[in-house]
Amino acid sequence: MSLKVPILKLYDCLIVSIQWELDDQMAMMFQEDLLSKLYETEAKGIVLDLTFVDFMDSYIAKVIGDAINMATLMGAKVVMTGLQPSVAITLVELGIHLNSVSTALNLEKGLEQLQKELGV
Amino acid sequence: MQKKSSVEIVTEWDIVAARQLGRNKAKEIGFGTVDQARITTAISELARNIYLYARFGNIHIEWIEEGDKKGIKIIAKDKGPGIEDVRKVLEDGYSTSGGLGAGLPGVKRLMDSMEIQSEINKGTTITITKWLR
Ligand SMILES: Nc1ncnc2c1ncn2[C@@H]1O[C@H](COP(=O)(O)OP(=O)(O)OP(=O)(O)O)[C@@H](O)[C@H]1O
Ligand SMILES: [Mg+2]
Numbered sequence: 396m397s398l399k400v401p402i403l404k405l406y407d408c409l410i411v412s413i414q415w416e417l418d419d420q421m422a423m424m425f426q427e428d429l430l431s432k433l434y435e436t437e438a439k440g441i442v443l444d445l446t447f448v449d450f451m452d453s454y455i456a457k458v459i460g461d462a463i464n465m466a467t468l469m470g471a472k473v474v475m476t477g478l479q480p481s482v483a484i485t486l487v488e489l490g491i492h493l494n495s496v497s498t499a500l501n502l503e504k505g506l507e508q509l510q511k512e513l514g515v
Numbered sequence: 516m517q518k519k520s521s522v523e524i525v526t527e528w529d530i531v532a533a534r535q536l537g538r539n540k541a542k543e544i545g546f547g548t549v550d551q552a553r554i555t556t557a558i559s560e561l562a563r564n565i566y567l568y569a570r571f572g573n574i575h576i577e578w579i580e581e582g583d584k585k586g587i588k589i590i591a592k593d594k595g596p597g598i599e600d601v602r603k604v605l606e607d608g609y610s611t612s613g614g615l616g617a618g619l620p621g622v623k624r625l626m627d628s629m630e631i632q633s634e635i636n637k638g639t640t641i642t643i644t645k646w647l648r
Binding site: 453482488 | 527528530538548555556559563607614617625
């Protein structure tokens, strides 16, 4: 029943857009897929778009936060984009701070930011 | 609209079912998108705690009214191991499972009220409410 989160490669970046509600297994699978795709493609950056995510609990936030940390460890730059106001509010009220993560308002700005951070 | 409904928590996917039911109820009652997200998140945290710490349980969701106030009440009930120190689990960062420990203190901040009843080896009942403003 689990659907995979599609991961696209564009030049030297991976573009990931989470389009539907993740259950626990999808979230874990996403983490693994993202890291193996990063390894295979030798991409330098990742834009993680959350425009369609309308809620996040501590588990999903932890999986996504961990995925970002792991990708950073592997040497990639990650920009998270499109967080809805309601999701940003609930995350902060829950007490979850994704402080070290680079963010942008939307996918387009995120790509621009990533290009800048990568120095291209 | 049904005033009460509930979801048995048995598998991981029941966590998804419980929060979807909660979101639909919250929408029907008239909560805006931010409150819908708060309520959905709170239910997800409680359902996951049941699944992780008690294995089985039940999430009960109902529409409540008091005078001209409308709101939502959620009761998460299990017959699991119980919580030894209720004050401690309300501290940010306290976790026995390597989680963020944001769950229960977070739920308290997301909702208007939270009440924890727990007895060792008997189980835990957590009741949360939110009023429409
Ligand atoms: N239904 C329950 N039955 C027994 N113990 C519980 C129950 N719910 C919570 N607890 C205990 O309370 C602690 C704190 O719960 P809380 O949800 O705040 O954090 P967590 O589940 O450990 O981490 P997080 O929710 O951030 O992933 C848990 O580690 C667990 O020991
Ligand atoms: Mg928890």
